Amino acid sequence: MTPAARRVRLGHGADHAPRAGKVTVVIEIADIETAAERIAGHVVRTPTVPSPGLSALLGVPVTAKLELLQHTGSFKVRGAAAKLLALSEAERAAGVVAVSGGNHGIALAVTAAALDVKATVVMPRSAPVRAVEIAQASGATVRVTDDMAGAFALTAELRQEGLTLVHPFDDPVVIAGQGTVGLEFAEDAGELTDVLVSIGGGGLISGVAAALRARRPGVRVWGVETEGAQAMSEALAAGGPVPVALSSIVSTLSAPAVSQLTYDHVAELVTEVLVVPDRDAVRGSLDLADHAKVWAEPAAGCLLPAARRVLERAGEDVRLGLVVCGGNATTADMAAWTDHFSLR
Structure with missing residues (x-):
């Protein structure tokens, strides 16, 4: 672990008592x-x-x-940087993949480029066009799916193919x-x-x-x-x-x-x-x-x-x-x- x-368990204020x-x-x-x-x-x-x-x-x-x-x-660059900098050399060499509604994809693409790590970002069609453009301009491969559920599914497939997952929150x-x-x-x-x-x-x-x-x-x-x-x-x-x-x-x-x-x-x-x-x-x-x-x-x-x-x-x-x-x-x-x- x-x-x-x-x-x-961290400390609790009076308004938020721990559950028994x-x-x-x-x-x-x-x-x-x-x-x-x-x-x-x-x-x-x-x-x-x-x-x-x-x-x-x-x-x-x-x-x-x-x-x-x-x-x-x-803020997403904080988590992306923390994860990328914690990866092993083998994990970085495999390349990273992330699913994103926009901001996590930008953060991963920009940070991966700075660290010379190959990145793939999966976004739904609802993601802002600007987010797709920035991720691509940073050198990431961007895959677009019909919806967010499809984006998570494709990301899982790419992870099985050997890419290192940088999950946006889990x-x-x-x-x-x-x-x-x-x-x-x-x-x-x-x-x-x-x-x-x-x-x-x-x-x-x-x-x-x-x-x-x-x-x-x-x-x-x-x-x-x-x-x-x-x-x-x-x-x-x-x-x-x-x-x-x-x-x-x-x-x-x-x-x-x-x-x-x-x-x-x-x-x-x-x-x-x-x-x-x-x-x-x-x-x-x-x-x-x-x-x-x-x-x-x-x-x-x-x-x-x-x-x-x-x-x-x-x-x-x-x-x-x-x-x-x-x-x-x-x-x-x-x-x-x-x-x-x-x-x-």
């Missing part, structure tokens, strides 16, 4: 610290900044962790890499009571929640999904991972199922997972541009409508933290979504 998969008799696989803070050392020099320590505009909009202090300023446009090394977002947030932010994190397959929130529970155990962590990409919500309702039908426009959050590993983290460490409509996620992206002066994709825009719901439940003494996970949406994408939802 790898160090990152030891069976432990439950021992869950949770990434340790030491594993996240190791990942931070490993990926230093390969990723950006992104700004953690108070947002006067969002604070005025929401009526409470807001601090934003700007992962959209990574050189790949999203990997303790990748989760530890994503957890470095939470490690930096804990070190760089002022006082926080609640942190909101978007969920696709759950790798980011698993790592961030593990880091925050260790470094700031009183902070509540909330997950956010979009309708039609709510694999974690349905898993929590079912008591474990289940396949879900995908219909959200937010391809970067569209996992056909979460993993047992990410489910365990969220069930153990996250206060609640909120689900918002696509329209509100796009509106949130526009609000982030207008009020925070950042260009974020709807996978991050969904945090704002969810934040309003957190405020309704938690009261006026909240000090919010938002992990602005990515900005890989084009002006054409945003214009199309704005027109589709009549948001002009």
Whole structure:
């Protein structure tokens, strides 16, 4: 068993008591610290900044962790770098493969090129055109399938042919890499009571929640999904991972199922997972541009409508933290979504 998969339970706040008799696989803070050392020099320590505009909009202090300023446009480069740098020479020589709704593919392609590793990225047709173009321009082979389920199936076939899998979320090394977002947030932010994190397959929130529970155990962590990409919500309702039908426009959050590993983290460490409509996620992206002066994709825009719901439940003494996970949406994408939802 790898160090990152030891069976432990991190500390709990009063609002999230451990379940009786439950021992869950949770990434340790030491594993996240190791990942931070490993990926230093390969990723950006992104700004953690108070947002006067969002604070005025929401009526409470807001601090934003700007992962959209990574050189790949999203947090995904952290997990990709952590995994690639941990591979053996034989695993690298075999070449790597990943399935992606967009951002993981970009991260893997760019990082693999920097490390001189041959990469194959499998994406559904719903993935942003820009993500496909960037992955190809970085030297990766891109395979496109009809849907996300087909992308996962093809990736499994390529793995059987000998390629080394770099899973977007079902990997303790990748989760530890994503957890470095939470490690930096804990070190760089002022006082926080609640942190909101978007969920696709759950790798980011698993790592961030593990880091925050260790470094700031009183902070509540909330997950956010979009309708039609709510694999974690349905898993929590079912008591474990289940396949879900995908219909959200937010391809970067569209996992056909979460993993047992990410489910365990969220069930153990996250206060609640909120689900918002696509329209509100796009509106949130526009609000982030207008009020925070950042260009974020709807996978991050969904945090704002969810934040309003957190405020309704938690009261006026909240000090919010938002992990602005990515900005890989084009002006054409945003214009199309704005027109589709009549948001002009």
